[in-house]
Amino acid sequence: MSYKKQIKIISLIVIAIIPYALTAQTMMNSNTFELDQEGQFSIKIDVPTSWRVFTREGGIELLFLDQTYDIRMLPPSNVKALLTITVGRTTTNGQLPNDQFQRLISSRVLPLLPNAVEDRVALYQFDINGGYNTYCILTDATLVNKPPIPNEYKYVGLYFANYENGCIVYGTLLTDDIEDEHFNLMLRSVSSILPLFGN
DSSP states (O other): OOSSSOOOOOOOOEEEEEEOOGGGSOOSSEEEEEEEOTTSEEEEEEEETTOEEEEEESOOOOTTEEEEEEEEEEOOTTOOEEEEEEEEEETTSSOOOHHHHHHHHHHHHGGGGGGBSOSSEEEEEOOBTTEEEEEEEEEBGGGTTSOOOTTOOSEEEEEEEEETTSEEEEEEEEESOTTSHHHHHHHHHHHTOEEEEOO
């Protein structure tokens, strides 16, 4: 997906909300990454073996959030995939009402639709601890039927989680093959997240 183009926002049309069970399982061949910022913020996430993790305080700005951290996960050099995660705290320190959560989802999905093959969005859901989530997959229309291009990805998965403790998780999962095991590994990673902000 190209994130640099100026594009028009159009209506988000949801065609389905589909329960999804795959990522409810514990990920095999993974390590647990823990980050504790002196009691202000902590996170646990399952990271696939041989993937590298980078973190940054002061992540991208998201609706209804007043503090964010960015996490970037890179696979081994022979794997073409990328997982970026933003974890934030709501301005009320409580779980976002559903209407606000839907506005947050729309704010990230709508700008990508004009460049996507899909004109309607299927939202998938699966169980997580302490909240609920949803994700969708979009296809870059400019890369269909083309050979792989370095640093460009045919598919983007957009993941959102709304936790009871006031934490929000937003993830982008980039790949050229959504049937590949590495895409499922990225889904399992984002669904394993246990975030907590201090007072």
